[in-house]
Amino acid sequence: VDITNLNRQLLHWTTDMGRPKTLSAREKLSEMNPGVEIDVMPEKIDENNVFEFVRDYDLIVDAMDNFHARYLLNRTAVARNIPLFHGAVHGFDGQVTTVIPKKTPCLRCIFPENIPKTFIPVVGATCGVVASIQATEVLKYLTGIGTLATNRLLIWDGLNMVMNEISLERNPKCRDCGDDRIE
Known part of the structure; x- marks a missing residue:
């Protein structure tokens, strides 16, 4: 999370700066609804992993x-x-x-x-x-x-x-x- 993200990415706060966005987002969403299962892949998408990222999605x-x-x-x-x-x-x-x-x-x-x-x-x-x-x-x-x-x-x-x-x-x-x- 970078300071430039805070004006538009409402799941991230100043205390999240420097953390991976995926982990910060999962934490906030889990607090909003503990019944939701959230899988994260805290890595940048690239040619080598893009198929893995979307493998199980509709x-x-x-x-x-x-x-x-x-x-x-x-x-x-x-x-x-x-x-x-x-x-x-x-x-x-x-x-x-x-x-x-x-x-x-x-x-x-x-x-x-x-x-x-x-x-x-x-x-x-x-x-x-x-x-x-x-x-x-x-x-x-x-x-x-x-x-x-x-x-x-x-x-x-x-x-x-x-x-x-x-x-x-x-x-x-x-x-x-x-x-x-x-x-």
Whole structure:
């Protein structure tokens, strides 16, 4: 936990600085609901362990802070046919989409090039908006009700309090989910 996390990651407090986020989060969530079983893997996700991270899961919620990790999750979701609920934040702006492998565009279709890792300022309230939309998407997926944010990118403009959307299409030549990649 770093001091820069505290404005947007509500499970972490100043007393957690220097601790692994996974352990801090598990501790707080266990205090909120002792009946919940929380498994943590306190290590950074990479090419060598990403499949292990998602092995036993039915869906993936992408709340990563860099595109390298997002692309790893995307490739894994596509390879394992696991829905991916993407959310990202930059200042007062946020974006959300839901990826259903073999049916909708994946993240690589939307963002075909690697985006360099840079310091991106984040407004905590924007994280809350994006996380709430992602949670709503997961609930709709699990219950089978409502319309998912598939084939579109929802874009939140917090400065003007406007939600826009961009229609998306799968790229048949996408290197992650293209036609030659799908079985």
